[in-house]
Amino acid sequence: MKQNKYDDPKFFSAYEQMPRSVKGLEGAGEWHIFKELIPKLKDKNVLDLGCGFGWHCRYAREQQASTVIGVDISEKMLQKARELTNDPLISYLKTPIEDIVFSKSQFDVVISSLAFHYIKSFKSICEKVYNCLKSGGIFVFSVEHPIFTSRNEQDWYYDEQGNSLHWPIDNYQIEGVRETAFLNETVTKYHRMISTYINDLIDTDFIIKAVKESVPSNEMLKSIPEMKDETRRPMFLMISAEKENS
Structure with a gap:
């Protein structure tokens, strides 16, 4: 059974x-x-994998995309997405990301935001995305950064006064399941090294275009003081890859 906490x-x-x-x-x-x-x-x-409330789907149409399909495992997520969407060129599909089946070369762009760290096999997702992308198509995704996912306790190390001293990293090279807390619930995530994300893409014949790590915008640093801690370690990893023109 695929994980569906939402x-x-x-x-x-x-x-x-x-x-x-x-x-x-x-x-x-x-x-x-x-x-x-x-x-x-x-x-x-x-195509948006793990579309949630459909924010990226609606953004794509604002940018004049021809058609957009959002995929999510959660009925509650999709119900909210449909409530927020008034566009016949956006469609939502209830299915686990692991089970997607689309036509070969169906999409020009595949997007995913903060979904793949909930999925056991990233390589299998790469293969599915590669198959449904056109030649020259772009795959852009974000995941929780491996620095963030290495431990079950995804939190700072604090002193006796409750000050955050540093972000501990442990068992980085031991990939696999992490049982961690999110929104006061236990969720299952999958930790992978940065090299695994990169090499799974390369092994699927993607060309890496860009690798980025999150840092708060200047606006957020000014308006949300606690955001300064987000400059001490990256919380998210973002990668753009291209399916080579054949």
Whole structure:
């Protein structure tokens, strides 16, 4: 059974109150970096894996994408996405990312935001994305940074006064399951080294175009004082890759 915490009413209610859920893309601390990796979407067919509330789907249409398909495992997520969407050229599909089946070369661009660290095999996702991308198509995704996912306790190390001293890293080279807390619930994530993300893409014949690590925007640093801690370690890893023209 694929993991689906978001259809739990208590968990979903907490998720709805997160800044990125309320404010959309502008509430996501990494958006100012991630959007620079997304290619021009005008007249493109776009797939969003783990679309959540559909923010990236609607952004793609704002950029004049031809069609957009958003995929998510959660019915509650998709219900919210449909409520926020009034566009017949955006469609939403309820299915686990691991089970997607699309036509060969169906899409020009595949996007995914913060979903793949919940999936056991990243290599299998690379293969599925490669198959459904056109030649020259772009694959852009973000995941929780391996520095962030290395330990079950995804938190700072604090002194006796509660000050955050440093971000500990342990068992970095031991990939696999991490049982960790998110929104006061236990969730299963999968830790991978940075090299695994890169090499799985290369082994699938993708060409790496860019690798970025999250840092808060100047606006967020000014408006949210606690964001300064986000300059001490990257929380997210973002990669752009291209399917070579054949």
